[in-house]
Amino acid sequence: MRRKLVAGNWKMHGSLTENEALLAGVLAGVAGAKTEVAVCVPFPYLAQAQAKLNGSAIAWGAQNLSQHGKGAFTGEVSAAMLRDFGCKYVIVGHSERRSLYGETDALVAEKFEAAQAAGLVPILCVGETLSEREGGITEEVVARQLDAVIGKSGVGALADAVVAYEPVWAIGTGKTATPQQAQEVHAFIRGKIAGLDPAVAEGLIIQYGGSMKASNAAELLAQPDIDGGLIGGASLVAEEFLAICKAA
Ligand code: PEP
Numbered sequence: 001m002r003r004k005l006v007a008g009n010w011k012m013h014g015s016l017t018e019n020e021a022l023l024a025g026v027l028a029g030v031a032g033a034k035t036e037v038a039v040c041v042p043f044p045y046l047a048q049a050q051a052k053l054n055g056s057a058i059a060w061g062a063q064n065l066s067q068h069g070k071g072a073f074t075g076e077v078s079a080a081m082l083r084d085f086g087c088k089y090v091i092v093g094h095s096e097r098r099s100l101y102g103e104t105d106a107l108v109a110e111k112f113e114a115a116q117a118a119g120l121v122p123i124l125c126v127g128e129t130l131s132e133r134e135g136g137i138t139e140e141v142v143a144r145q146l147d148a149v150i151g152k153s154g155v156g157a158l159a160d161a162v163v164a165y166e167p168v169w170a171i172g173t174g175k176t177a178t179p180q181q182a183q184e185v186h187a188f189i190r191g192k193i194a195g196l197d198p199a200v201a202e203g204l205i206i207q208y209g210g211s212m213k214a215s216n217a218a219e220l221l222a223q224p225d226i227d228g229g230l231i232g233g234a235s236l237v238a239e240e241f242l243a244i245c246k247a248a
Contacts, residue, residue: 004248005228007038008235023052025238035248046085061089067110079118092122095168105148123162130169155196162205164230170210186225214243
């Protein structure tokens, strides 16, 4: 049985005061959870997450990193810096980074490699836009996104990573993929990796992300290849997030 991972992606939300209450609420409710739980917070709040969550059952991480180790890269944050703040996870290739900041498959692969080199576990986001789905090229797009990482780091690197399938049309839109639509793509991802390394495929956590909430989580998480969730909006409300953790 694969373990499940529910990770919150706070995006650019929060304040010291709001986070204090949110983290306290999640901590209070998560005790005894069988699922692994993590929160990926904005960079300035990593110290706060570390102080609040250290020694707890909740891991923390960041939402992006530089592909570079150090140097004249104003405004960037390296993988080693994230490790300094106790991060376990870092989201790589979120669709908002790809579409708003021009991150290419090649850049995402570099970031993935930089994360692993520093001992972080990358959560690699893949997924198609609505027009790509309607054009019947969902699998082609997801395969291309995976191949960039596999080509650079090798399929074995996925043994120490998480993949998040996030259909772009479902992120923050309230439109969730049906459990069948999500399962189809998850099975495709696992099957593709199994073609290269069956053991890596069997152990790989593939999260679903895209408007997952308390009311639809159980059905999605009951699918055989859905091993948790990457949760945006619903991770900002302790009760919603905890309900998803319980469903997992
Ligand atoms: C996300 O940010 O990765 C995400 C899935 O957002 P939401 O849950 O709000 O759709």
